[in-house]
Amino acid sequence: MAARVNSPRARYREQTRSEIKEAAVRQLAAGGIEGVALMRIAKEIGMSGPALYRYFASRDDLLAELVLDAYQGAAEAVRAVDTEEGGRMALHALTGAYRAWAVAQPHLYLLIQGTPVAGFTAPAETVAKARSVLGPFLAVYAQGRPLVSVDPLLAQMRGWLDEQPEVAVWVEEWTGVPAAEPAAAVALTGAVMTWPQMHGAVSLEITGQFTGMGHDPATLLDVQTSLLADTFQLP
Secondary structure (H helix, E strand, C coil): CCHHHHHHHHHHHHHHHHHHHHHHHHHHHCCHHHHHHHHHHHCCCCCCHHHHHCCCHHHHHHHHHHHHHHHHHHHHHHHHHCCCCHHHHHHHHHHHHHHHHHHCCHHHHHHHHHCCCCCCCCCCHHHHHHHHHHHHHHHHCCCCCCCHHHHHHHHHHHHHHHHHHHHHHHHHHHHHHCCHHHHHHHHHHHHHHHHHHHHHHHHHHHHHCCCCCCCCCHHHHHHHHHHHHHHCCCC
């Protein structure tokens, strides 16, 4: 099997797929999702249209790969953060790293968090990829002692852990805490609360909605992160 995977034909195929995706990302950056066109990609890389379809069956097939790659890039950005000491400093570093990734590659951010593409269904693996982005946040929030105001959501997260074994496995993988322990629900609650807060700030910045509002978007995200840290009484 290894010989077949590493054969010249297999390597050529993977190289060609990479070239196609790189061209698609360039089109995405230049004109958004609507600017991604298979025939233009084929022309750019010197390939015929029918030949390109041997690598990606459709535009949606190509977009699906770009979505997975974008989530992978975001996950790598947050996983690169040193969170060993934990606490609020780690939380600030994680939200900052995610924002930095999004600001540096707004076209990829909008691909996964912008307006859904009509008729496009994201691949099933997208859920796991998105969870890999939030994984490091789970580990930070597992140390938390949330305020009583969080109790309603905390109770729902306990139910989610009980009802969805794959969620329990995901939380334990990142925290080392079994689902039955209180810290597991705390970790999940913190991550779930962070996701919309972080995306609210980042999405508005990426789409230029903060222009003229008299503040630095990074500062807003920093303040929001501090409020989350306070809510979970992170050290």
